[in-house]
Amino acid sequence: MKDVIVIGSGIAGMSCAVRCAQMGVHVTLVSPFPSERSQSVMAAGGINAVLPEPEEGDSIASHIADTLKGSGYLAGEKAVTGLCEGAGGIIAFLERIGTVFSRDASGRPMRRAFGGQSHKRTYYCGASTGKQIVSALVMEVRRFEAAGLIERKLRCCFHSALIRDGACYGALLFDETSWQLISLCADALVIATGGQNALFGKTTGSTQCDGYAAGRLFMQGAVLKNLEFIQYHPTTLETPQKKMLVSEAARGEGGRLFYLENGRRVYFMEDKFGPGGNLMTRDVVSREICRTGKEVFLDVSFLGRKAIDERLPEVRDLCARYRGIDIAKDPIPVVPSVHFFMGGLAVHLNHETSIRDLFAIGECASMYHGANRLGGNSLLAALYSGFVAAEEIAARPGKESWPDFSGDLKREEAALKLGMSSESSFPVMYIRDMLAETMRDHLGIVRSEESLAKGLEEIDYYLSVAERIRYDSSVLPYFNYSITGILTIARATLQCARARTESRGAHIRSDYPETDPGRQFATLVSFDQGGCRVWLDKEHIYES
Amino acid sequence: MKVKILRQQFPSSEPYWEIFEYDGPENNSVAGVLDYINYHDDIADITGRKTTRIGWECSCLQGICGSCAMVINGRPALACETFVKDLKGKDIEIRPLQKFPVIKDLITDRSSIQENLMKTNIYIGEYQPSGEEEHLHQYTAAKCLKCGLCLEVCPNYVDGRTFYGAAFANDCYLVSARNHTKAKEIGKVYDAHFGNACSKSLSCMDVCPMNIPTIASVARLNRK
Ligand SMILES: Cc1cc2nc3c(=O)[nH]c(=O)nc-3n(C[C@H](O)[C@H](O)[C@H](O)COP(=O)(O)OP(=O)(O)OC[C@H]3O[C@@H](n4cnc5c(N)ncnc54)[C@H](O)[C@@H]3O)c2cc1C
Ligand code: FES
Numbered sequence: 001m002k003d004v005i006v007i008g009s010g011i012a013g014m015s016c017a018v019r020c021a022q023m024g025v026h027v028t029l030v031s032p033f034p035s036e037r038s039q040s041v042m043a044a045g046g047i048n049a050v051l052p053e054p055e056e057g058d059s060i061a062s063h064i065a066d067t068l069k070g071s072g073y074l075a076g077e078k079a080v081t082g083l084c085e086g087a088g089g090i091i092a093f094l095e096r097i098g099t100v101f102s103r104d105a106s107g108r109p110m111r112r113a114f115g116g117q118s119h120k121r122t123y124y125c126g127a128s129t130g131k132q133i134v135s136a137l138v139m140e141v142r143r144f145e146a147a148g149l150i151e152r153k154l155r156c157c158f159h160s161a162l163i164r165d166g167a168c169y170g171a172l173l174f175d176e177t178s179w180q181l182i183s184l185c186a187d188a189l190v191i192a193t194g195g196q197n198a199l200f201g202k203t204t205g206s207t208q209c210d211g212y213a214a215g216r217l218f219m220q221g222a223v224l225k226n227l228e229f230i231q232y233h234p235t236t237l238e239t240p241q242k243k244m245l246v247s248e249a250a251r252g253e254g255g256r257l258f259y260l261e262n263g264r265r266v267y268f269m270e271d272k273f274g275p276g277g278n279l280m281t282r283d284v285v286s287r288e289i290c291r292t293g294k295e296v297f298l299d300v301s302f303l304g305r306k307a308i309d310e311r312l313p314e315v316r317d318l319c320a321r322y323r324g325i326d327i328a329k330d331p332i333p334v335v336p337s338v339h340f341f342m343g344g345l346a347v348h349l350n351h352e353t354s355i356r357d358l359f360a361i362g363e364c365a366s367m368y369h370g371a372n373r374l375g376g377n378s379l380l381a382a383l384y385s386g387f388v389a390a391e392e393i394a395a396r397p398g399k400e401s402w403p404d405f406s407g408d409l410k411r412e413e414a415a416l417k418l419g420m421s422s423e424s425s426f427p428v429m430y431i432r433d434m435l436a437e438t439m440r441d442h443l444g445i446v447r448s449e450e451s452l453a454k455g456l457e458e459i460d461y462y463l464s465v466a467e468r469i470r471y472d473s474s475v476l477p478y479f480n481y482s483i484t485g486i487l488t489i490a491r492a493t494l495q496c497a498r499a500r501t502e503s504r505g506a507h508i509r510s511d512y513p514e515t516d517p518g519r520q521f522a523t524l525v526s527f528d529q530g531g532c533r534v535w536l537d538k539e540h541i542y543e544s
Numbered sequence: 545m546k547v548k549i550l551r552q553q554f555p556s557s558e559p560y561w562e563i564f565e566y567d568g569p570e571n572n573s574v575a576g577v578l579d580y581i582n583y584h585d586d587i588a589d590i591t592g593r594k595t596t597r598i599g600w601e602c603s604c605l606q607g608i609c610g611s612c613a614m615v616i617n618g619r620p621a622l623a624c625e626t627f628v629k630d631l632k633g634k635d636i637e638i639r640p641l642q643k644f645p646v647i648k649d650l651i652t653d654r655s656s657i658q659e660n661l662m663k664t665n666i667y668i669g670e671y672q673p674s675g676e677e678e679h680l681h682q683y684t685a686a687k688c689l690k691c692g693l694c695l696e697v698c699p700n701y702v703d704g705r706t707f708y709g710a711a712f713a714n715d716c717y718l719v720s721a722r723n724h725t726k727a728k729e730i731g732k733v734y735d736a737h738f739g740n741a742c743s744k745s746l747s748c749m750d751v752c753p754m755n756i757p758t759i760a761s762v763a764r765l766n767r768k
Pocket of ligand 2 (some may be wrong): 599602603604605606607608609610611612613622623624625
């Protein structure tokens with residue numbers, strides 16, 4: 001039987017594991033925590049699909065067109081076509097495994113409007129779409145655990161991939177129970193570790209997503225793509241804890257953005273873009289909020305308490321609980337915040353990275369969203385990419401032999417031991433915080449050469465320190481050994497942003513405000529003797 | 545404000561109390577307080593003695609992933625949605641969940657929740673609902689975080705060896721509602737690991753962060 005290791009047990013990791021198991025492939029599903037703790041449970045708004053009996057005028061072709069347009073025409077057409085055509089099957093699968101979609105009186109799943117889409121096609125499960133999907137998938141995974149086809153490895157973190165001559169043979173994992181590195185061989189390794197949140201400290205998402213796996217694989221030779229495209233969600237609520245997402249559903253249901261001028265409300269999005277202005281794509285809304293230079297509010301109070309209770313209960317609860325705001329009475333003060341990473345591991349249509357038998361799926365892979373992601377498309381992509389990778393793996397012949405990696409294991413064990421052998425006076429957590437400050441300062445919504453160069457200088461300094469610091473013995477070893485991978489992907493991100501001398505989608509340059517038609521290609525970046533080599537994918541290598 | 549925390553360095557070591565001073569914002573949550581104490585080059589307790597960073601678990605920081613379950617001033621709760629200003633008394637006392645083995649400080653090993661569901665085959669298999677489905681209750685039951693708060697507070701739950709508690713009962717309901725051919729099999733394990741021993745104190749419902757009406761799942765399962 002073929003063996004696959006899947007790292008990460010959010011929606012993408014579980015969908016891949018289930019599809020592999022359906023085809024008789026054995027899966028080791030690795031994550032530090034159970035799936036209930038993954039970022040996927042946080043997705044509230046919904047998942048896009050064009051189902052039979054769509055809204056009048058809608059079609060799969062218009063889902064494709066909206067996605068490509070929203071992406072600043074950087075997403076590959078073939079990939080997006082596959083995604084949108086596969087959406088109906090994905091929803092059917094989710095229903096079959098027991099996902100509880102919200103339904104209308106006649107029992108049909110309900111849909112809502114989401115930003116940048118020509119029609120209503122975002123299906124949802126009350127206020128907790130991601131959670132409902134996770135709950136259903138967890139049960140389905142359990143079914144295959146019982147059949148011996150999926151084996152969960154909890155309290156285990158990715159360390160590095162076992163790579164020889166451009167092909168992957170498994171992974172080194174850090175087992176938090178035994179406090180040891182373990183080496184695990186497989187026919188294929190699938191990375192499903194989510195976005196690079198930790199580069200920015202706290203984002204709207206989970207603190208578990210840190211970008212380490214992608215950063216480490218980059219250092220091991222994997223090509224990364226489109227790192228400069230980082231989605232700032234336009235409407236988040238500032239709390240002492242973090243910036244919390246005010247779902248796009250609030251604007252989908254009619255919410256209006258405004259700022260105050262001499263006591264008068266200025267509905268700046270509607271003034272500039274007409275009645276649909278509030279539901280422009282996220283890159284556009286964030287940019288416009290930033291341009292106002294004012295405190296911006298989102299008003300849903302005019303919907304009335306009943307409609308709010310019915311359709312926006314999570315927004316109501318969040319605002320009440322964390323800020324004491326009654327949204328049926330008062331507008332919500334909103335600020336843009338880092339929310340989603342369009343960039344990540346570069347993958348081909350079959351979700352294989354630049355390294356043979358190493359796959360990437362879900363948010364850590366860069367494929368369907370180009371320069372800006374449409375709301376509701378990432379849950380779809382997480383599920384779809386898991387299926388695509390699984391099908392490719394099942395169709396391939398298994399490996400016949402594995403090289404000897406015992407030397408790699410010994411070397412990494414020694415490095416870990418050295419790091420952990422002394423008390424730290426300069427804890428690694430502190431570097432993480434400084435990194436977040438650097439990224440927020442220099443990779444905000446609007447960027448410039450001067451600022452990006454300054455950011456790079458700072459990261460180079462942290463990297464030089466990271467090589468020398470001792471580990472902080474009071475945090476998990478993972479926090480310590482992950483720092484170099486995280487700093488390296490941060491550095492590559494700034495390099496990509498610097499190289500893209502134009503404004504497109506979520507990448508806005510004050511010194512290059514125009515879109516350059518000559519740059520309508522994905523950015524690729526590879527690790528080159530400690531530095532980065534950045535180029536444009538003019539041959540569309542990662543769209544085939 | 546004093547923050548008293550029950551600490552433990554390793555699974556096998558002895559627990560001990562440590563007291564910290566908190567002078568951060570009042571509108572912070574307990575998760576924010578722990579972050580605040582941890583964010584220093586050197587951490588010291590209230591007497592100025594150097595100590596180690598406090599271990600605790602988080603992910604979403606907004607009450608929807610169940611990571612940060614702990615006991616705050618005697619009540620099992622999620623740290624990220626328990627606010628300092630709402631706590632009674634002038635000090636805060638935090639300890640790990642007591643019904644699960646401690647891994648470090650406030651981090652506990654709650655894997656028995658999933659293991660029990662595994663052992664008893666709580667999965668749907670083929671989707672074959674019987675008649676009209678109750679989407680609303682299914683939706684609510686499927687929101688269970690598997691955080692363990694209901695087990696911590698339950699007078700019948702000891703260590704999950706025989707009695708599996710409310711988190712188990714709700715998942716039993718979901719399976720039997722979605723696959724009627726499994727209802728009988730589920731009924732048996734439900735009786736053995738919940739139904740026969742639940743004394744209906746319903747304290748589980750008081751602490752559930754998702755407000756799951758477990759009693760409704762129980763009523764439906766008992767009807768079968
Ligand atoms: C607040 C919020 C709301 C959202 N709403 C929507 C929405 O309405 N619609 C939509 O389409 N999208 C939405 N998104 C985006 C969407 O939720 C995510 O893109 C998607 O869930 C990502 O799934 P994933 O499986 O790739 O990653 P995740 O769910 O993040 O899972 C990552 C997994 O990897 C594990 N992991 C991480 N690092 C390691 C490591 N080093 N070793 C081992 N394991 C590791 C984690 O523990 C976890 O199990 C939202 C996101 C947020 C933050
Ligand atoms: S961190 Fe997710 S519930 Fe508290």
